[in-house]
Amino acid sequence: MPTSHEPKLISGNANRPLTEAIAQRMSLHRGIDVGLVDARVERFNDGEIFVEVFENVRGEDMFVVQPTSNPANDNLMELMIIADALRRSSAARITAVMPYFGYARQDRRSKARTPITAKLVANLLVEAGIERILTLDLHATQIQGFFDIPVDNLYASPIWALDAMHHFKDRMDEVMVVSPDVGGVARARDLAQRINAPLSIVDKRRGKPGEVAEMTVIGDVKDRVCLIVDDIVDTAGTLCKAAQVLMDNGAKEVHSYITHGVLSGPAIERISKSVMTNLVITNTIQPTAAVLACPQIRIVNTAPVFAQAILNTWNGTSVSSLFNHKTLKPIYEGVYSG
Known part of the structure; x- marks a missing residue:
């Protein structure tokens, strides 16, 4: 003791x-x-x-x-x-x-x-x-x-649940949780169960290391407010491409809940030009001036x-x-x- x-x-x-x-x-x-x-x-x-x-x-x-x-x-x-x-x-x-x-x-x-x-x-x-x-x-x-x-x-899932129920409280019936790959399904399912929302998956296939050749959406995201859930966003290439694929499949909006904002290399530029409405990260990693200045990024205090x-x-x-x-x-x- x-x-x-x-x-x-x-x-x-x-x-x-x-x-x-x-x-x-x-x-x-x-x-x-x-x-x-x-x-x-x-x-x-x-x-x-x-x-x-x-x-x-x-x-x-x-x-x-x-x-x-x-x-x-x-x-x-x-x-x-x-x-x-x-x-x-x-x-x-x-x-x-x-x-x-x-x-x-x-x-x-x-x-x-x-x-x-x-x-x-x-x-x-x-x-x-x-x-x-x-x-x-x-x-x-x-x-x-x-x-x-x-x-x-x-x-982070309990924090994301509180955040989602606060920011989407008037349209929770439109929300769909999305896993950006098959490996993250358990994390996405956890949030989906907490907020009583359906679950979708973006299946990605890589052509060569570091490049995503093809993405397929498993589930109907048409007219849905999609919440992509993951633990790390690094260069944001896969995340931004997943958001675009969701929009191409009829999603109304795409928001992302990513715990750790590594955000290296071209990440900020990609996020600024992406179709994502918001990227929500935590402050587990001290945000840089570029991260703080990006209007699409919102930081939740841990x-x-x-x-x-x-x-x-x-x-x-x-x-x-x-x-x-x-x-x-x-x-x-x-x-x-x-």
């Missing part, structure tokens, strides 16, 4: 605004100020990362908030070095809060002589002294089995759910209670209260 009276938050450089937002939400719940542990995480001239913690953390329950997004290697090293510093400072327990788990797409050997990098990352995190992982929408749920420590994988998950972990109470959108509704009160 933790020996401190309050959980302690420490942030890397990957998404400090999210960490500060989590601390604010925790302060609201606790009725006292929950600040960030005073520390510096910086780089020497040769790029080496240096961490110094200025507060006593002996016997404390520590939560390190650090998505391993771009630059993935730097952010991963930051996380491990922070964990090592805390372990050597006699912290009671170290939980890595990884809103976005990088390298999750390398969860299996896709061909001969390739690595399973997600497993390697799991080994590195445990060796660094991390004793628990808290993350959101792992690309592949089997990654939880790569760890010999507890992994709490939260889901600080409320992470703050509650951290408090539940610290208290030793259920984290799985946050899988229910009815449980999340009071946590997001004021956002989806209409």
Whole structure:
């Protein structure tokens, strides 16, 4: 059991605004100020990362908030070095809060002589002294089995359900949830069941790596408000093409709910020129100026759910209670209260 009276938050450089937002939400719940542990995480001239913690953390329950997004290697090293510093400072327990788990797409050997990098990352995190992982929408749920420590994988689906029921409350009978590929059907079905909407699938066939040769819509999307659901949007090529195929098949509007907005390369330009009405992402990855300036992109705050998950972990109470959108509704009160 933790020996401190309050959980302690420490942030890397990957998404400090999210960490500060989590601390604010925790302060609201606790009725006292929950600040960030005073520390510096910086780089020497040769790029080496240096961490110094200025507060006593002996016997404390520590939560390190650090998505391993771009630059993935730097952010991963930051996380491990922070964990090592805390372990050597006699912290009671170290939980890595990884809103976005990088390298999750390398969860299996896709061909001969390739690595399973997600497993390697799991080994590195445990060796660094991390004793628990808290993350959101792992690309592949089997990654939880790569760890010999507890992994709490939260889901964006309950948040999307609240958002959809708020923004489409007057026309829920027109909404159809769409999976952009066969592999994402389980994720899309989960949201469809939560909002009592039908499900459609876009079946894609690749001509060569990185290129989609053909897309076929399975299901009748004519005159429907389509909600594409996925966990990662990277260059947005497949997403924008799927939106176009849905419109070509008679859809009234296309909106997308994607948890992690990687949005690299030509993504913003493609989204700006696409037929999508909205792309809704979370703030698990700190948005760039280009993302914030794109009128089609709307960002949903994950600080409320992470703050509650951290408090539940610290208290030793259920984290799985946050899988229910009815449980999340009071946590997001004021956002989806209409």
